[in-house]
Amino acid sequence: MNLDKLLRNNIKALKPYSSARDEFSGEAEVYLDANENPFNVPYNRYPDPMQWAVKKKIAELKNIAPEKIFLGNGSDEPIDIIFRAFCEPGVDNVVTIDPTYGMYQVAADINNVEIRKVRLNDHFDFKAHDLLSAANLYTKAIFICSPNNPTGNLLDKTEIIKLLTEFDGIVVLDEAYIDFSPENSFLGLLDNCPNLIILQTFSKAWGMAGVRLGMAFAQAEIIRVFNKIKYPYNINILSQQKALELIDNEGEKNEWVKIILYERAKMIRKLFKLPFVQIIYPSDANFILVKMNDARGIYEYLTEQKIIVRDRSKVTLCENSLRITIGSPEENKKLRKALKKLVNGSIED
Numbered sequence: 001m002n003l004d005k006l007l008r009n010n011i012k013a014l015k016p017y018s019s020a021r022d023e024f025s026g027e028a029e030v031y032l033d034a035n036e037n038p039f040n041v042p043y044n045r046y047p048d049p050m051q052w053a054v055k056k057k058i059a060e061l062k063n064i065a066p067e068k069i070f071l072g073n074g075s076d077e078p079i080d081i082i083f084r085a086f087c088e089p090g091v092d093n094v095v096t097i098d099p100t101y102g103m104y105q106v107a108a109d110i111n112n113v114e115i116r117k118v119r120l121n122d123h124f125d126f127k128a129h130d131l132l133s134a135a136n137l138y139t140k141a142i143f144i145c146s147p148n149n150p151t152g153n154l155l156d157k158t159e160i161i162k163l164l165t166e167f168d169g170i171v172v173l174d175e176a177y178i179d180f181s182p183e184n185s186f187l188g189l190l191d192n193c194p195n196l197i198i199l200q201t202f203s204k205a206w207g208m209a210g211v212r213l214g215m216a217f218a219q220a221e222i223i224r225v226f227n228k229i230k231y232p233y234n235i236n237i238l239s240q241q242k243a244l245e246l247i248d249n250e251g252e253k254n255e256w257v258k259i260i261l262y263e264r265a266k267m268i269r270k271l272f273k274l275p276f277v278q279i280i281y282p283s284d285a286n287f288i289l290v291k292m293n294d295a296r297g298i299y300e301y302l303t304e305q306k307i308i309v310r311d312r313s314k315v316t317l318c319e320n321s322l323r324i325t326i327g328s329p330e331e332n333k334k335l336r337k338a339l340k341k342l343v344n345g346s347i348e349d
């Protein structure tokens with residue numbers, strides 16, 4: 001991979017904003033360099049623009065160098081930055097699978113970049129060859145998501161590896177749901193794959209969607225480019241503090257994942273018995289995609305019962321399908337009760 005050939009010229013030439021905290025980042029007694037207010041400690045101070053304390057913790061957790069980590073305001077930020085770094089508006093394009101996470105399309109549209117979509121097969125899986133065939137000289141990146149949203153399944157590992165070896169642009173692998181899956185992350189392969197960018201997030205297994213903290217992992221030369229593009233203080237003090245606290249609770253995260261996986265199995269078992277349920281697709285994530293008779297009608301019925309699921313009926317290959325997040329045992333029970341009531345007016349689980 002030739003990074004210089006992939007990057008936009010304006011980004012290569014970009015001189016990033018240099019903040020007070022960039023110019024002096026050591027320990028001092030008196031800070032009079034950033035026009036901060038001396039009162040209201042500690043919120044008066046700008047946060048560390050590079051979030052080194054948080055990155056060091058993540059580095060230990062994931063066994064990866066801090067220089068290969070980018071932190072963003074959710075995964076949405078690195079997704080947008082990938083477009084801004086590599087894709088010349090109106091000229092370049094990216095390739096992705098269909099269906100998949102909607103933000104790739106939105107980020108492409110915002111950046112005026114063509115997105116070429118390759119439909120998944122009946123097993124919601126893909127062949128590297130088909131994505132490579134959709135690519136041309138202007139294809140800067142291929143976005144894939146495994147486990148995929150909204151289908152829930154892991155994609156074929158050997159096909160992902162084929163993409164990584166045969167495509168000479170960037171391969172973005174979104175692993176938002178990797179903690180719920182039986183497979184290992186691709187993080188272990190990062191050093192052998194210079195064109196790989198892995199996205200992970202604290203929004204799902206870690207239970208921090210409100211904190212807004214997404215991670216991108218890649219070679220340090222790619223991360224340096226992302227750091228030039230991002231807003232100088234993209235992760236605020238509160239998010240950095242909360243993340244530092246919560247990353248120490250890995251044990252608790254693992255307990256949550258265990259409960260959610262147990263509940264997922266239970267949900268699948270019970271929903272199978274409902275006559276209007278046609279297919280429950282295999283899931284490696286914290287949600288299930290369920291095909292049923294009259295998905296829209298059931299969605300509306302559930303909404304009346306104050307239970308909200310996601311109607312994916314209009315999404316490619318997801319006709320008549322609802323995406324159901326696995327919640328707490330109590331929430332899941334409420335959903336099942338409501339669905340059962342629909343069948344026979346009875347309320348036992």
Ligand SMILES: *Cc1c(COP(=O)(O)O)cnc(C)c1O
Pocket residue numbers: 073074075076077101145148149174176200201202203204209213214
């Ligand atoms: C939920 C989700 C994310 C996480 O987004 P954040 O901005 O980090 O909250 C990323 N990718 C996919 C596919 C998701 O479903």
